[in-house]
Amino acid sequence: xxxxxxxxxxxxxxxxxxxxxxxxxxxxxxxxxxxxxxxxxxxxxxxxxxxxxxxxxxxxxxxxxxxxxxxxxxxxxxxxxxxxxxxxxxxxxxxxxxxxxxxxxxxxxxxxxxxxxxxxxxxxxxxxxxxxxxxxxxxxxxxxxxxxxxxxxxxxxxxxxxxxxxxxxxxxxxxxxxxxxxxxxxxxxxxxxxxxxxxxxxxxxxxxxxxxxxxxxxxxxxxxxxxxxxxxxxxxxxxxxxxxxxxxxxxxxxxxxxxxxxxxxxxxxxxxxxxxxxxxxxxxxxxxxxxxxxxxxxxxxxxxxxxxxxxxxxxxxxxxxxxxxxxxxxxxxxxxxxxxxxxxxxxxxxxxxxxxxxxxxxxxxxxxxxxxxxxxxxxxxxxxxxxxxxxxxxxxxxxxxxxxxxxxxxxxxxxxxxxxxxxxxxxxxxxxxxxx
Ligand code: IMP
Numbered sequence: 001x002x003x004x005x006x007x008x009x010x011x012x013x014x015x016x017x018x019x020x021x022x023x024x025x026x027x028x029x030x031x032x033x034x035x036x037x038x039x040x041x042x043x044x045x046x047x048x049x050x051x052x053x054x055x056x057x058x059x060x061x062x063x064x065x066x067x068x069x070x071x072x073x074x075x076x077x078x079x080x081x082x083x084x085x086x087x088x089x090x091x092x093x094x095x096x097x098x099x100x101x102x103x104x105x106x107x108x109x110x111x112x113x114x115x116x117x118x119x120x121x122x123x124x125x126x127x128x129x130x131x132x133x134x135x136x137x138x139x140x141x142x143x144x145x146x147x148x149x150x151x152x153x154x155x156x157x158x159x160x161x162x163x164x165x166x167x168x169x170x171x172x173x174x175x176x177x178x179x180x181x182x183x184x185x186x187x188x189x190x191x192x193x194x195x196x197x198x199x200x201x202x203x204x205x206x207x208x209x210x211x212x213x214x215x216x217x218x219x220x221x222x223x224x225x226x227x228x229x230x231x232x233x234x235x236x237x238x239x240x241x242x243x244x245x246x247x248x249x250x251x252x253x254x255x256x257x258x259x260x261x262x263x264x265x266x267x268x269x270x271x272x273x274x275x276x277x278x279x280x281x282x283x284x285x286x287x288x289x290x291x292x293x294x295x296x297x298x299x300x301x302x303x304x305x306x307x308x309x310x311x312x313x314x315x316x317x318x319x320x321x322x323x324x325x326x327x328x329x330x331x332x333x334x335x336x337x338x339x340x341x342x343x344x345x346x347x348x349x350x351x352x353x354x355x356x357x358x359x360x361x362x363x364x365x366x367x368x369x370x371x372x373x374x375x376x377x378x379x380x381x382x383x384x385x386x387x388x389x390x391x392x393x394x395x396x397x398x399x400x401x402x403x404x405x406x407x408x409x410x411x412x413x414x415x416x417x418x419x420x421x422x423x424x425x426x427x428x429x430x431x432x433x434x435x436x
Contacts, residue, residue: 002213003261005428006249008223010265010319012273013244014299014306016331016414017266018042021058021222023419024264027429029217031059032068032209034252035242036224037107037137038079039130041301045417051090052300055080057222060092066212067094070205071103072242072252074137075149077194078109084197100198101205102150108162110169110182111136117177127238128275130302138241140165149202152195162188206254213259218429221249221260227319228358235362238277246323262428264411265325267316268332269398272297272306278365281309281345281372295335310343310372313405318358320408327428329412330399333391334384339377342398345370346405375401385415388423 007024009015022044025031038054045051046061055075059065069075084094111133118135119126129135140146145165151158163184170181212219223244228234230244242248250257270291273279283291288308291297297306319325336342348355348368359365378392385391391399391413403410413423 002216003218003429004213004221004255004259005219006221006223006246006260006263008244008246008249008263008265008323009226010267010316010323010325010328011226011271011312012228012279013224013226014272014274014297015226015266015268017223018044018053018058019414019417019419020264020266020329020331020412021220022046022061023422024220024427024429025059025062025065027218027427028059028065028220030066030068030209030212031057031220031222032070032205032253033057033073033222033224034070035072035244035248036240037074037132037134038076038083039132039134039240039301040224041299042224043300043417046419049090051087054083054301056083056087056094056098059220059222060087060094060097065097066208067098068205068208069098069100069104070253071101072248073101074105074107074134074141074242075100076107076112076133077191077198079107079132081194081197095201098201099203099205099208100149100201102148102153102202104149105137105141106147106149106151107133107137108147108165108169108182109187110166110173111140113173113179113182114169114177117173117179121177126276128277135241149198152191153199153202155192158191158195159188162191209253209255213255221253221255223249227323228315230322233318233322235277235365238275238362262326263323264327264329264428265319265323265408266329266331267311268295269311269330269336269402270295270332271309271312271315274299274302274304274306278362279307279309280314280348280365280368280370281312282307283309287339291335295332310345310370311402312345312370313402314345314348314356315358316406320406325408327409327411327426328402328406329414330402330410331414333395333413334382334415336377336395336398337381337383338379341374342377343372343374344401344405346373347371373401382415384418384421386420386423388413388425391423
């Protein structure tokens with residue numbers, strides 16, 4: 001029977017989803033990206049070789065897998081073609097195994113220009129976006145004036161839709177932001193050329209996914225960013241412009257929620273955040289710097305330094321609830337090796353009152369004080385450990401405490417960047433314990 005597993009970030013992104021999708025792909029037939037765009041950066045390390053994927057699902061490294069980009073994703077043809085070419089250089093044939101939704105909105109260079117001009121104008125109040133045009137592209141989708149990948153198939157339709165959209169964008173760029181405009185004719189010509197490369201891969205992804213489902217295939221729904229960056233449920237306005245939560249796997253693919261069997265929440269055993277916005281457990285001391293250095297906390301996409309702090313159970317429980325997370329995968333355990341103590345934030349305080357939920361109001365969220373529980377650390381290395389009984393006692397106690405507070409099991413523990421550096425207590429595609 002087909003099993004449909006959603007894999008998403010349970011914090012502010014960069015939890016290490018790419019490695020887990022790549023790993024679990026062994027037991028899947030198809031992987032689909034359901035939201036976001038090339039603001040994501042999924043780093044995969046196989047046999048010491050590093051691959052960074054922004055748009056193409058992390059299953060692409062497996063030759064038996066079909067990969068899909070669904071209607072929920074915003075696509076920059078420039079970024080997509082560049083990524084296809086990069087993978088080709090590594091000997092991976094993308095064209096035969098990648099299919100792209102006709103209904104996916106297109107990110108144009110004007111979206112990128114608008115994103116960057118807007119951030120510049122906001123100055124100190126900026127969101128800290130990746131500058132990839134994500135927000136403006138989603139805005140145009142909702143405003144029903146955006147272009148979709150299907151428009152690439154009809155040259156005349158492309159021309160008229162692009163003309164009115166570039167006129168509108170250029171008006172804003174010139175008159176509101178005093179920024180450079182984009183040449184319509186050149187852009188049209190480029191899109192026409194790009195359409196020749198991309199057209200053979202365009203299709204109805206919803207139909208493809210239901211075919212897989214009815215044939216009994218296992219499907220992974222790959223999320224991007226993280227739960228607290230969700231446009232509705234995250235730390236608004238310091239969020240991305242899509243729904244990053246489990247419901248988006250349904251709306252972003254056209255696969256009804258009752259067809260989804262399992263939601264695997266990927267959570268780092270500390271917290272990081274890139275860009276602006278509230279982050280109650282953020283560390284500004286030596287430990288924060290240590291975590292950032294050891295965890296290589298620099299954006300795989302933009303190269304920006306990530307802010308680091310202790311694990312925040314209030315944020316994680318919020319994430320478990322809104323995603324209906326079935327089980328957790330704990331990543332980067334080895335980054336905490338060698339610390340005398342480790343801390344878990346169990347609740348917040350505000351005005352002497354206890355807070356056990358994420359406040360919807362961002363200003364209030366910025367003012368809460370985290371309250372921590374302190375646990376003993378472990379000196380032994382967990383790096384590369386593949387079985388739970390090889391983990392130090394205190395590391396196991398830390399994981400047990402997370403499970404207790406979370407109310408859901410930790411089924412996978414990642415102990416390094418390589419596929420094999422993983423403890424799999426239960427694989428979401430099988431009911432038994434598994435090991436690689
Ligand atoms: P945007 O998605 O580029 O509009 O950026 C909005 C916010 O989401 C910023 O704080 C970004 O740093 C953050 N963001 C976007 N993509 C990622 C990601 O893949 N990982 C972590 N943060 C992200």
